[in-house]
Amino acid sequence: MDGLLLNAVIYLAAAVIAVPIAKRLGLGSVLGYLIAGIVVGPWGLKLITDVDAILHFSEFGIVLLLFVIGLELNPRRLWQMRWPILGLGGGQVAGCTLALTALGLSLGWSWQMALAAGLGLSLSSTAIALQPLTERSLLGTPGGRSAFSILLFQDIAVIPMLALLPLLGGVTALEGDGEAGWVGALKAVAAVAIVIFGGRFLTRPVFRLIAATGLREIFTAVALLLVMGIALLMQLAGLSMALGTFLAGVLLAESEYRHELESDIEPFKGLLLGLFFTAVGMSVDFGLLFSEPGKVLGLVAALLAIKAAILLTVARIARLPGSQIALFAFLLAQGGEFAFVLFGSAAGVGVMDSETVALLTVVVALSMATAPLLVVVNDRLIEPRFSRIETRAHDVPEDEGNPVIVAGFGRFGQIVVRLLYANGIGVTVLDHDPEIIDTLRRFGFKVFYGDATRIDLLEAAGAAKARILVIAVDSQEASLALADLARQHFPHLKIIARARDLPHAVELMNRDIPVIERETFHSALRLGEETLKALGQPAYAARKKTLTFRQHNEELLKQIHAHWGEDMDKRITLQQQARARLQQNLEADEKAQQEVRGLGWD
Known part of the structure; x- marks a missing residue:
């Protein structure tokens, strides 16, 4: 001994x-x-x-x-x-x-x-x-x-x-x-x-x-x-x-x-x-x-x-x-x-x-x-020789008591931040790209450099006092890791997350994230609606069909999530059944819309 x-x-x-x-x-x-x-x-x-x-x-x-x-x-x-x-x-x-x-x-x-x-x-x-x-x-x-x-x-x-x-x-x-x-x-x-x-x-x-x-x-x-x-x-x-x-x-x-x-x-x-x-x-x-x-x-x-x-x-x-x-x-x-x-x-x-x-x-x-x-x-x-921009002292975030923390200030996150700023809501922004940060600071945005999946960085950003965490990072792995980290160490934070695609959305749903938005879903719907109108569809009809498709897709996502762990054949059957229901719903809507055409909706 x-x-x-x-x-x-x-x-x-x-x-x-x-x-x-x-x-x-x-x-x-x-x-x-x-x-x-x-x-x-x-x-x-x-x-x-x-x-x-x-x-x-x-x-x-x-x-x-x-x-x-x-x-x-x-x-x-x-x-x-x-x-x-x-x-x-x-x-x-x-x-x-x-x-x-x-x-x-x-x-x-x-x-x-x-x-x-x-x-x-x-x-x-x-x-x-x-x-x-x-x-x-x-x-x-x-x-x-x-x-x-x-x-x-x-x-x-x-x-x-x-x-x-x-x-x-x-x-x-x-x-x-x-x-x-x-x-x-x-x-x-x-x-x-x-x-x-x-x-x-x-x-x-x-x-x-x-x-x-x-x-x-x-x-x-x-x-x-x-x-x-x-x-x-x-x-x-x-x-x-x-x-x-x-x-x-x-x-x-x-x-x-x-x-x-x-x-x-x-x-x-x-x-x-x-x-x-x-x-x-x-x-x-x-x-x-x-x-x-x-x-x-x-x-x-x-x-x-x-x-x-x-x-x-x-x-x-x-x-x-x-x-x-x-x-x-x-x-x-x-x-x-x-x-x-x-x-x-x-x-x-x-x-x-x-x-x-x-x-x-x-x-x-x-x-x-x-x-x-x-x-x-x-x-x-x-x-x-490859690192053109080094980490600087002011890249350490400051706890300013802001109610919202946004992780990721790319093409998706910056729209969220600008909307919040416009409404007078304080936001602490974290991003991992130093070049983007330098550019944004020239426009007056206060963005901090760092890896949001680090517990010390979140603490310094004020996660213990904030109310909402918006996850808008590009990497799916980083997004899921940040969601897990916030759930474990800051359970009071309400998480609102961006999903890059359907598998990413399912992974976030597995973590019980209350609000999930697929990054290209709504813009693709809008573009599809404009395509229907360009093909001669009346504006009201195009809008109604787009909303029907959106509701159908959100319901399908919930079904896919419930059966995500099952084999591929089961998921294919689910999507085929959902496609048939969507066709029936759209045909029923078409008959109903014929009654309102000519009433000035377009």
Whole structure:
């Protein structure tokens, strides 16, 4: 117990000292944890020596990270990402594996060893890549989504990679394992089936019972039990723990307890991720680095250069914005934590010798330690060239006691704001486009720059005192996230939301938003009415038919919402029936309108 407490004190003290200093110097929190690990580890002050045990334990932070990310992605969104995951992820892994295998062959390794090294080095660190994206709220950007797609594919690809290694070890490594291979496959399928079944049918009743007790600490305990239980199940089945918990998070993404789960797990995730980065810093073998500095640093540089070149190609294929390409490449160019697992397995089946495993391990660890430095280089030298307008002090909103907050001041939101201003109603306006903000301020509008989905920004804008929140942002993801955030933290706010299309409107209806307006619906109706008049329809008849269609469409939207989770055939049948009713209503209206024509209505 004394040793455990002493180690805990050392970890916390190192983090408390190193991370704030690194943040103050602009190096980022990840690099601060890595420096802390180097200082207290075997090659620093030698306060901690059992690095492997700490590294294995701290990997649970990655498990929690992917569970929380899964909570942000419902199955429909994940299905929409299938092509980026397969296309970008598959292209990155295949390209990096081929290039790095060629590098291994050039060093005189056997093709089996070179291929095993190429597979392991093609992977990137999920934690190191996602942490900066999460801190900067960049996961919703094109670069963030592409990086996440690649990382998710890599986590999935680890499974077939591990299955391939015994084949590279030769026939002797497979003797007597034919049945075991089938058993392992069945165990993996059973484990995934259990997670899917439990996530869809068992977790909500359990959380409902626990929530009814009103004991917050028990709810936290159940949340941790869920994640740890799934991780253990996946480990017993020989699968990635992080992948299993990510799947569970996706299945719970539409649960009413999603925000509670996220808030309860967040502190544990942050601490364990910090411990993981600290353990990576401790795992750097400076003895090997000092004995063969040229070879080690050369391999690190080659790894980063090869992966960065391939990632730049992937970024251009994905048509990422120029300002995000360098960050995308730098975040994914390093080696990953799963490389340690693959190299250990390769040594176990005789594909790699212990000296090569030690060399590649230190190369991966150093590349992971280099990644935060590359992010700093991007922030200070590359990103400023694309960022024409920087964040300014006056972009922090002021709480002026306005009754209305409008998020989004584009072509939709500005009409709402101008109408409110014209009627003497105070409005606090938030938008994320600095160029639009500068232009609008020249016309006298007071608009604040920032991400409205941040709780601190909403608080500063006066959400605690305001009466109405108008959501007029362009991004559907940001719109839904803002609605969820306002519901959770400012339940008194009445939300009025803009919907870009029918699926977006249904998602908002699922959140019980009282007022939802589809952005092009009324203008399209007006244009359709003018088209009827241009075709010779009397003005009164055109207006009446337009209003009939509007009423029909609003009723259809409610029916579609009620059956949204059902299969497509059911929804098609509903629309066909509604179309028939609309035709009958319009024919009845036509007969009635014949009686009023000629009475001067037109």
